[in-house]
Amino acid sequence: MLYIVIPVFNRKEFTRACLHSLQQQTTLAFTIVVVDDGSTDGTGQMLREEFPAVLIEEGDGNLFWTAGVNLGIRRALREGATQVMTLNNDVLAAPDFVADMLAKAAQHPTAVLGALELDVATGQPVYGGETLDWRTNTRHDLLAQLPATQRHGLHPVTYLPGRGLLIPRAVLETIGLFDEKHLPHYLADFDYTSVARRHGFPVYCNYDAHLSTYPEESGQEITRRRRSIRGYYQHLFGIRGGGNLRNFTWFSFKNCPRPYLPYFLLNGYARRLVGYFLH
Template sequence: MGAVGLSEGKTVYIVLLNWNGFQDTVECIESCRALSYRPATVVVVDNASRDGSEEKLRQRFPGLPVLQTGSNLGYAGGNNVGIRYALDRGADYVWLLNNDTTVHPEALTELVRVAEAERQAGILGSKILSYLDPTLIWFAGGWVEADRGETGHIGLGVPDRGQFDQVTDTGYVTGCSLLVKREVVEQVGMMDEGYFLYFEESEWCLRAKRQGYRLLYVPASIVWHKESVSTRKLAGAWVYYMTRNRLYFMSRNGAKARWLSRFGSDLWEFLRLLAKGEFRLANCMSSGYWHWLTGYRGRREQPVKG
């Protein structure tokens, strides 16, 4: 498909959340500069990086909007800063894009094309391939089982042979590449910052779906992902937030939550970690449960009630 013309294009703001990831963010910005779609504006939100990212990005890309959050607000909080900035400046669409990605020149064009063609489309996602092995799929749509507190990617790790090349409705859209219409944000609000990390975009998608919007997977929009670059070294954080937020996600979205199954699976995992001597990770699991039971949310180091 050809690019949307300058005179007919909807205004899109591309929000890149940076946290100690200068080199990845630079590569992502450079790939966004090759996008065929216009008008599109890249905005970087720096989540209180400690590696000098903010200043280096300002020097590397003079004139590029770089917003400083002042503290690490997590995925939802940081992206919400960018979304507000975009909407205040008249954005018709906001494209949330992980900074550890690169994009095909037509990726945004295809997302907007489908969004404009499908009136009820509210949130749309790309076909995401592995950056290290572009023949492998990372995301070709998603599934959600809220009663079990589980979400997952369709096609994860499968060779891309065109088997997922139809635009389809999807259970949710991963925040790695997520295009949202302005009206959706105005109707359903921002992402819930209490999650801090993980499940926030899943719940956001479900909230949009409950308001009658369609969630669409757009395979002609291609993105390459480096796969958890920012959290690979944070195994404990991953265990804590996945444990805690899964329970919140179930309690808020599972109509017939299967608590016994959830508790049984988590107990088995907890005992497995103890048996392997992974005491730090087991402690992260128990902390996740404790904070859920006592109603604490947000950042683990600075939890808040509610």
Template structure:
């Protein structure tokens, strides 16, 4: 059923999964309810919270009829989002995580681009919102700014790097598109955004892009968010699982251009966050890391990837089973003063990186070479 609110404005259903976020939930709900697009159904799914989050949500529902609260047993983020979708009535769907904030004009901006282009989904840029003890600051990731540089619309073949924007919550989706292609969120795994978003991009008849910042992603200073728990074995295994599912979707799509971009620029995108853990990891964790790197990059090495130079080198060393050298490189990078690059040297082939203690002659030139923009 299509639902249209006052003055013909389309209803947007915003699904907000909640679990033990009493300190952050009011700011999130206040930001959603303060949208300049007022025709909203805000479905808050209390996923078995053990703090006062559920009561906070109920209080919002008591004073604003746009808020509906569903209380469930704890089943995880994917299941909570799916539960919220079962209650959604809007023509359009959006998602917000309960510790983040949505800028006031976000949904109006996304909706305007959808109505201009007829897109099945529209995506905008984000900022990282750091709530450090020294004060709050917001940073727009350079790669997100690049992916959303211009206001445009098209199919994924025309902008395949967009597959790297795998977030659920900086987007607006046509509900009939979501239902018709059978989208849902994986249950029981971390990083559930990537498989679903990959499928959405590949199935969309038209994708809209706006350069505006439409989401503020809180990076918690206490390290308690899911994406800050990478040192655990379960986290790494879930990361490989979601990459595996997403890669298969891309391969099934059958575009060589999209597949190559996904392999070189999207699939490796977050590996640097794991490589930095190599110096202090245990044997079991490293074995899973190496196994995954070989699985995904054994046929086409990470030296071809869009990773920074030191991480391309580390990727090659992991591919070759050279754990001690990989740890040496990452330890050296970790100890560099903030903002300082690894040493560059000139040889008969041009400029390359140089890591003290690593025998350059034991590493192929491709793993050490600097690209034009890196020199």
């Protein structure tokens, strides 16, 4: 049984739209768990009134992404989930999204699967996974490499984001939950899927399953649009900082092969120190 875990904090309208897209799936063989981390905009009331079938877990506003997801996963496992999918609330699932993810999971029962992401405004693909060369800290965007005729089926990747990430129970039982202690918000999803791959679980981006996203609404994009000294500090050291140096260091020591670690760290630090002002 598939359980879809969605961590939310305010942004009620995004959550409503996301849940409506899940209600319109061609298969409804799943249960939704929403982790409401102390929302103050009426999210909890909206969930209870408009989506009574949704299971709700609540936080006090200090869970952030990783602990919120873990809270939902624990609930799903207690309920008997055989598969868990983590999903952000600022996505819209295509009508056959869940059906295609389940179909691919049936063919590859030990694989961790992500989805092709489209821009909600244009319908154009914006993210289809990537591979990472640890030696040079160079990321290779699959969308830039694959011709349109090959943008279907499963493609192996180094890691995956947590929005639309299908995880078999066997993976959770083998490597545990997301690393909320060291990676409370960003990089927890890339870390988790990297660890899963190293434990022998294939990691694929499923180009036949589509999610529509709002690229301009990501936390990192909003921070960069409001450049300031305070924003720069938050970028490098804040829990929600996309360039958080502590998180990057932990991710690197945990995942990068030791011979490549010194250069990988130096290159990554340099990118984070200057990248805030370049994007």
